[in-house]
Structure formats: structure tokens, C-alpha cells
Amino acid sequence: MKVLYFAWLKEKTGVSQEILDLPEDVTNVAGLVAWLKGRNQGFAAAFAEEAVVRVAVNQEHVDTDHAITNNDEVAFFPPVTGG
Amino acid sequence: MIRVQEDDFDPGRELEQLSAGNHAIGGVCSFIGLVRDFAGDGSISAMTLEHYPGMTEKQLEAIEKEAHARWPLDATLIIHRYGRLEPGERIVFVATASAHREAAFEACHFLIDWLKTKAPFWKKENSPDGEQWVKAKASDDAATRRWNK
Numbered sequence: 423m424k425v426l427y428f429a430w431l432k433e434k435t436g437v438s439q440e441i442l443d444l445p446e447d448v449t450n451v452a453g454l455v456a457w458l459k460g461r462n463q464g465f466a467a468a469f470a471e472e473a474v475v476r477v478a479v480n481q482e483h484v485d486t487d488h489a490i491t492n493n494d495e496v497a498f499f500p501p502v503t504g505g
Numbered sequence: 506m507i508r509v510q511e512d513d514f515d516p517g518r519e520l521e522q523l524s525a526g527n528h529a530i531g532g533v534c535s536f537i538g539l540v541r542d543f544a545g546d547g548s549i550s551a552m553t554l555e556h557y558p559g560m561t562e563k564q565l566e567a568i569e570k571e572a573h574a575r576w577p578l579d580a581t582l583i584i585h586r587y588g589r590l591e592p593g594e595r596i597v598f599v600a601t602a603s604a605h606r607e608a609a610f611e612a613c614h615f616l617i618d619w620l621k622t623k624a625p626f627w628k629k630e631n632s633p634d635g636e637q638w639v640k641a642k643a644s645d646d647a648a649t650r651r652w653n654k
Contacts, residue, residue: 429555429627430638481560483623497557497625501641504554504585504626505538505597505617 423492425454427468428499431475434468444492451477452486454496468498476501506581507565509556511588513595523580524602530579534609535600536617542592544639550631552639554587554596557625561585568619572601575615576608583616585626615652622649 426439448454459469469475478497479488490496508514516537524530542549565583572581584598599616603609628639 426557428557428625429629478557478560478625481557481563497560499557499625500627500638502622502625503628503639503641504556504624505621505645 423490424495426495426497428497430500431468431498435464444490448490450486450490451479451484451488451496454490455486455498474500507562507569507583507585509558509561509565509585509587511586513586514584514598516595516598519582519584519598520600523582523600527579527602529604530602531604532606532609533600533602534606534613535598536613537595538597538617540590540592540594540596544630544632547632547634549592550633551589551591552631553589553629555627555629556585556587560625564624565620568616568623571619572612572616576601576603576612577605578603578608578612581612581616583620585620585624587626618645618648618652621645 423444424439424441427435427437432438445457448457455469455472458465476499477484477486479490480495516535520533520535524533540552565585569581569583572578578601580602582600586596590596599613601609601612601616622645630637630639
């Protein structure tokens, strides 16, 4: 799956985008976040304030209980501040 | 129509083109967002806008489609810039054209409120104290909720 990080999530993780294999026991966004947090300090810091982080699956805003598969594009970002 | 671009735009020309050739249009309404030179008590020397290519266009198109579903509009235009911008520069442009002014005014207001909370853009401000990501405002969410049916 393709995973993208924007704004301070990109800075804290040190990653703008990556291709990864979804662990077999991860079935939704919340599971992916829990798994990412365990990777290293940068990811733990990026997702420390988990409630603030917004997520999109295949470029649509979704909630963290949204189901995901290896074919999805998942993006993590702070609340948007355009306009 | 929607456009996501690094370059500036000419509001006069855009407005002229929006209604050109369509004499059913009775009114055009527009909003231009500019970079301020202050945030809170501090001063801002520049800001950088990051966005999510692909999703940005998709979200703006969806917002525009929603406006057309709610109001009788003849034409709409959303331009949003990204990259480094200095105080006084234009960030965003929304224009709506309709036979009657109510639809043009309301749809223009709706579009700018909605895109502020749906379109994936993030602002980083440069100030004398360093760089800082802009925090989303609860008042923007409230402004968007007002349009919920």
C-alpha cells in the first residue's frame, strides 16, 4: 500500500511517502496507526496526538475505523488550513 | 472549473472570462484570500502552502459540484495557490456566476467556507521566531457546519 504524510507528520516521521506491505493483522486505519507508532521514535512522536491526526483513504476523508487493504492509498495529515 | 497552481492569477481577467459569452448571467460574486502580515500578536514574513496533489483537485471538484447541486449557477471558478507566498499575495480565488445575486453570493460564501475545512492544504508561517505550522481554527469548522442541511 502507498502511505503519504503531510505537513508536521512528514517532518516528524521523516517520510513523505512510502510503499509498505500491510501487516496481516491490520484491517483498518486505527490498526495501521498503532502499527506505525511502534516503528520508531519519529513515528511515535508524529502519532502521539492521535486524535489530531486526520486521514484519507484513496483521497477521501475517512474515520479511523475505515477498513483498508494493500491496494489502498492512505494519507495522514493535520487538520487542513487552506483558503 | 478548478485550478491548483503555484503562479499568481489576474482576478479581473478571470472574472471577465467567467461570464464571457453567457448573457443569462445576471451577477458574478467573488472572494479573494490574501496573505496577512500578522498572526496573533506576531508578524509574518512569508508562508509556504503544502498540498496533497490529486486529493486537492478531487476535493475541490467535489465541493464545486456540491455548490452546483445547491444553487442555480451558470459558472464557478476556484483557484488555489501553493508554494511560498509573501504578505499581500493572493492565495485563493472563488467566483460564482448566476442569473440572480442570491445564488452567486451564497454559493461563493459556501465554497470558501467548505474549502477551508475540506481541501488538503497546510500553511506554514515564517516569522522572526522561526517557522510554524498554522493550527486549524474551530471557527472555520463552525463556519462550514452552518451550511449543513
